[in-house]
Amino acid sequence: MRLPPWYLTFPVFVIGLIMLLPLGYLLLKACSASPAEILTSVINQRNLKLFFNTLLLGVAVVIFSTLIASPMAWLTTNSDLKFKPLFTLAGVLPLAVPGYVTAYTLLSLTGFQGQQVLGVNLPNLSGFLGAWIALTFSTFPYLFLNLRSAMFGVNPALSDSARSLGYSEWETAWHVVFPQLRPAFLAGGLLVFLHVLGDFGVVSLMRYETFSYALFSQYMAAFDRTYAAWLALILIAFTCVLLVLEMRILSKNQYRQVGKMQVQPIVPTPLGNWKWITYPILTSVVFGSVVVPTLTVLFWSSRGFNVSVLTKLAEVILQSASVSIITAILATLIALLITYTSIHYPSTFSDIFERLSYIGYAMPPLAFALAWVFLSLHGFSLIYQTFWLLIVAYVLHFLAEAIGPVRSALLQIPNHLEEAARSLGSSPLAAFLRTTVPLLRNGLIVSFAFVFLATMKELPITSLLSPIGFDTLALRLWSHAEEAMFVEAAPYALVLIVVSLLFVSTILFKESEVA
């Protein structure tokens, strides 16, 4: 085992420690109750039911998302599918739509509201089914983009050799291609699951009780920070179990290339007769993820569009986009630093610090934001309610979304390339910049996109930690939606979707041109 140099160890260590601070806050709050109170509030039948509900929804959403995302990722990278950009866009768009908007659009297409829009009276979606559909449509992109970037990195030469050595197509896929995609599957699936764990908007609109739903109502209705802290800790413990499981699976399967890295262009597989079912299925996904939200929002906009709503819009867009850009850049860089350390200098230390990044994501946003109110006022009061605290909180919260894509991209790069560059006289930094970074492009871009989109639509952290007078598209949207002013809210939803899309699609397509 080689020890990482200090310039990697030190920042990784510091970031890990900062990540642990909010956890310390939760423990502090949690321990202010008497042991007997704790016992009755933590171990009871209701928590068991919440646990089961949460688990069921998480597993169901991960399965459904995998069924949508994997064929879509393969089709948009490896087949002769037409309109690839459109279908890729369909796999990204849902990330631009806040969960409560997705749920709301689904709800507004059923029942009485739906009758107004569609002219058909569909039964009202709600409960498990509603939450399952809404969450799948809003989270499958995490898997889709992770897989897509990994598929670009799969070396076709390996599959060719496998076939030439007598493997059938299926055997090649199973034994050669799938293992290379495993880190992407795990990272994407984990994100989807964690997203379900933390979701509040969708489950509350669909009236399906999960852990975070209970936690939220504890804070919001009871102002009970002690019990809420316990629920948050249970949620984090749950996450830790998942993380350990993922780590076990990953460490058993280390796939690194030893030979020459050849960036070969992918030869598109012809779809043949499969196209007759491919296009209709993909079209229905596009319908669900692009057409429905956009049309619903357009419909509401058309119901009384008011230009005065859009005053100061430019400023709000700038503020929204600028914090999101900075957050996304910082999170991607830190994710690169952390995963680079853990992959090139594998040790228990680096593994643990990589896993720590998920703590910020696993913490319910409201608890996370309150922790930072407390921590900043009692430690760094100068940054309280400034732009900087907001950025710090965003980066720590969304870091986990950036880890997956960078990690699976790094795993596909042979590390002796960099060593070769160094042995030829390059400094470590130059070697890294010239050999590894160019090969990492896809991964970095996807990480950036994840964090950018998540930040654009974030609510609780933004509303508690932002500087006074700071305004984002999501805050404006929420302010109207909260008061049932859908007509007034619609333009903001539309602008949020359009800005996010323009931004992310530009980057994604630049990337696929190169690849």
Next chain:
Amino acid sequence: MKRKFKVILTIISACVLINVVKAADELVIYSGRSKSLVEPIIKKFEQENTIKVNVKYGNTAQLALTLMEEGNKSPADLFWAQDGGALGVISKNKQFTLLPPETLSLVPKKFQGASNQDWIATSIRARVIAYATEHLQAKDVPSSVFDLTAPKWEGRVGWAPRNASFQSFVTGMRVLVGEEKTESWLRAMKDNKTKNYPKNTPIIQALAAGEIHLGLPNHYYLLRFKKSNAKFPVEQKFFQSGDPGNLVNVAGIGVLKTSQHPKMAQKLVNYLLSAKAQQYFSSQVFEYAVTDETIPNPQLLPLDELVKQSPSIDLGQLDDTEGTLKLLQRVGLL
């Protein structure tokens, strides 16, 4: 490569520059009332008094939690909340200062923090019974909230147990008819298959959809739906006079002890109680004014009529949210 770094650096610095906000030595409000309702009236106040006001918008409960977390380090001057419960919590936490008698005298005693005299209502909303007009007529609607447990209404009523206004209503019922009667009413409602909704808006939508036929929302949600669609198939009315189902709740404001500008803060409180501001709440926001100097909104009852319809209760007694939550948890509604 170098050029790319330059581009990225330029983007980053541009992003930072956009957001370097000036140091704020102006009035700071934490508002649990949403921007769409608050901004117009705050703008008027700024223009008329040349005082710069900065508002931090958020959810009432989240802001109350933030204030509790901030304690004596809070940068806020005022807390403007959407419901009495949150004001009660901050008042109990001893974070508000006393309001002067001349301010308190503007509003009926019923609508202020009576025990501590440290917050005051700025507008009122009422609980009502809403009904789906495609299924029921006004005369079919029961005259007391206690009649909703009749077998006739099985599975036909909707409520929002997690909604703060609903919880205040339950707290009010506990004060009015006692703990036991409230609990048995809640249990009977649950057994009668009353449907749970996350908040008021979905209740109105479910009524329109015919999913339920009766609902227990606040009065103004329906008025907003009607604004964009006059034919919306839902109507609403009060139960009989004094029924717990007609409870009123307040939006209210208090000045924080941490305020750097207590005089300016007090000025804003008085402005919100002026005829101009009160008129705005009643004609634009569809809420009831708390002073009687306004021209009544034809869709609303006059203030004295509302006082008559609403049950006799001291809103200061509505701060036992925790007891209500324990009750709702015991019954299995939370």
